[in-house]
Amino acid sequence: MIPFDFEYYRPDTMQEATDIFRQLESEGKTPVYYSGGTELISMARVGNVIFDAAIDIKNIPECRVLEYDQDNNLVLGSALTLSEITESNQFPLLGKTAGRIADHTMQCKITLGGNLASTIIYRETVLPLLTAESRAVVASHDGLREYPINEIFNQRLNLEKGSFLVKIVTNRGFAESPYFHIKKTKNEKIDYPLLTTAGIKVGGMLRIPFSGLCSYPFRSMQIENILNDTGSFEERADKIADTVSENILNDTSGSSEYRKFVLKNTIINVLETMKDV
Amino acid sequence: MFALSKRSLIKLNVNQEEYEVFIRPSDILLFTLREQLGLTGAKPGCYNGDCGACTVLVDGLPVKSCLMLTAEAIGKQITTVEGLKDAPIQKAFIEQFAFQCGYCTSGFLMVCHALANRHPNPPDIVIDEWLQSNICRCTSYEEIGNAIRKVLSGTCK
Ligand SMILES: Cc1cc2nc3c(=O)[nH]c(=O)nc-3n(C[C@H](O)[C@H](O)[C@H](O)COP(=O)(O)OP(=O)(O)OC[C@H]3O[C@@H](n4cnc5c(N)ncnc54)[C@H](O)[C@@H]3O)c2cc1C
Ligand code: FES
Ligand code: FES
Numbered sequence: 001m002i003p004f005d006f007e008y009y010r011p012d013t014m015q016e017a018t019d020i021f022r023q024l025e026s027e028g029k030t031p032v033y034y035s036g037g038t039e040l041i042s043m044a045r046v047g048n049v050i051f052d053a054a055i056d057i058k059n060i061p062e063c064r065v066l067e068y069d070q071d072n073n074l075v076l077g078s079a080l081t082l083s084e085i086t087e088s089n090q091f092p093l094l095g096k097t098a099g100r101i102a103d104h105t106m107q108c109k110i111t112l113g114g115n116l117a118s119t120i121i122y123r124e125t126v127l128p129l130l131t132a133e134s135r136a137v138v139a140s141h142d143g144l145r146e147y148p149i150n151e152i153f154n155q156r157l158n159l160e161k162g163s164f165l166v167k168i169v170t171n172r173g174f175a176e177s178p179y180f181h182i183k184k185t186k187n188e189k190i191d192y193p194l195l196t197t198a199g200i201k202v203g204g205m206l207r208i209p210f211s212g213l214c215s216y217p218f219r220s221m222q223i224e225n226i227l228n229d230t231g232s233f234e235e236r237a238d239k240i241a242d243t244v245s246e247n248i249l250n251d252t253s254g255s256s257e258y259r260k261f262v263l264k265n266t267i268i269n270v271l272e273t274m275k276d277v
Numbered sequence: 278m279f280a281l282s283k284r285s286l287i288k289l290n291v292n293q294e295e296y297e298v299f300i301r302p303s304d305i306l307l308f309t310l311r312e313q314l315g316l317t318g319a320k321p322g323c324y325n326g327d328c329g330a331c332t333v334l335v336d337g338l339p340v341k342s343c344l345m346l347t348a349e350a351i352g353k354q355i356t357t358v359e360g361l362k363d364a365p366i367q368k369a370f371i372e373q374f375a376f377q378c379g380y381c382t383s384g385f386l387m388v389c390h391a392l393a394n395r396h397p398n399p400p401d402i403v404i405d406e407w408l409q410s411n412i413c414r415c416t417s418y419e420e421i422g423n424a425i426r427k428v429l430s431g432t433c434k
Binding site: 099 | 278280282301325326341348388407409
């Protein structure tokens with residue numbers, strides 16, 4: 001049971017969504033955009049979030065699109081479920097990443113936009129997007145704007161109040177690049193990550209973002225420069241671990257020392273498996 | 278735009294029947310099914326998406342009804358274990374002794390039923406992925422796996 005009341009709106013257009021958001025705010029209410037609802041419901045149940053209205057964006061056609069546009073870009077609506085993305089196999093690395101978030105039944109409900117905008121620290125679906133230089137299309141009261149994901153996602157998805165993520169646009173070449181995906185958990189296969197990396201190789205260079213290593217997902221040029229430098233795999237892994245060591249998470253899933261150990265092994269693993277690709 | 282601003286009378290399609298129910302917009306589907314419609318097959322467990330005891334089908338796909346608003350289900354086809362009515366997977370569960378206390382059973386039945394309908398011939402990895410959505414405290418996993426494989430192989434109809 002959710003211990004408070006709220007209003008429910010299901011707009012059919014982007015304009016209706018931003019209009020109702022603005023109207024509710026002007027009435028002194030707190031609206032939220034609602035997509036898969038998995039985080040909003042579980043947080044609302046225990047009082048970690050309270051809102052006056054849920055604006056369900058799943059009926060907006062632009063949020064449900066899954067197609068290539070005329071410029072050969074893959075367009076993925078923010079309200080696509082993780083399982084729809086995996087089953088489509090249009091962006092294999094994103095599909096693989098989505099297929100290791102929560103469990104299969106949850107993947108039929110969690111959406112791409114909801115995962116990117118969620119408050120949990122992992123937001124694993126951003127990893128493939130950061131490496132593939134995807135672009136985020138955002139609707140606000142002033143219309144649509146497109147942002148490089150590497151700008152709008154800095155530790156978290158930074159959206160202006162009242163705006164929402166409509167779709168993600170990715171160049172076909174990046175979406176189909178050779179890739180690697182490694183998710184390490186503390187114990188069970190289905191769990192939050194101790195460390196996840198999901199990257200690609202482009203023009204002989206590896207791109208390697210992380211989730212679970214720090215308290216936010218990220219991609220770092222400094223790390224990638226070391227990764228693609230010369231030197232033995234072990235030396236590169238050690239150097240990378242040193243550059244991030246201050247920010248490595250230390251919690252009940254894993255101490256920072258253990259995560260550092262997992263990080264080094266993962267880097268060596270990536271270098272070995274991708275060396276001839 | 279569809280809007281529900283207060284406690285209202287809505288129509289739900291459950292097990293191919295139309296029901297009229299009064300709901301709060303913040304009601305979760307699990308609560309409406311159990312408390313309003315008396316369909317107690319979907320079980321409350323963790324309320325957090327972890328255990329799968331509350332699984333129902335929404336337009337043929339498994340969904341944990343503790344993490345779905347009733348309002349979201351308007352216009353969709355909901356199937357609960359009460360709607361299976363002698364499906365092959367039910368017979369297979371009995372033949373394979375795929376339960377002990379039975380608390381997790383309806384959730385597992387729904388996942389297995391959806392899997393058999395959507396993937397008539399899935400590889401083992403797909404069967405495992407689907408079944409990993411649910412937890413059985415009595416650890417009937419081996420027998421549950423046998424039951425779904427019987428149905429998929431056509432040896433239990
Ligand atoms: C059992 C379980 C295990 C999980 N394991 C993992 C894991 O290992 N790794 C991982 O990354 N995630 C994991 N998750 C998923 C994560 O915790 C969230 O539940 C999920 O990502 C939320 O997605 P949603 O579509 O349900 O979002 P919602 O609950 O609808 O929304 C989440 C937040 O995003 C906002 N929002 C939603 N859509 C948009 C949009 N289009 N534009 C702007 N804001 C928006 C909402 O306002 C809200 O603040 C797990 C979840 C569960 C239940
Ligand atoms: S009660 Fe819904 S998953 Fe446990
Ligand atoms: S049979 Fe008891 S929990 Fe599964």
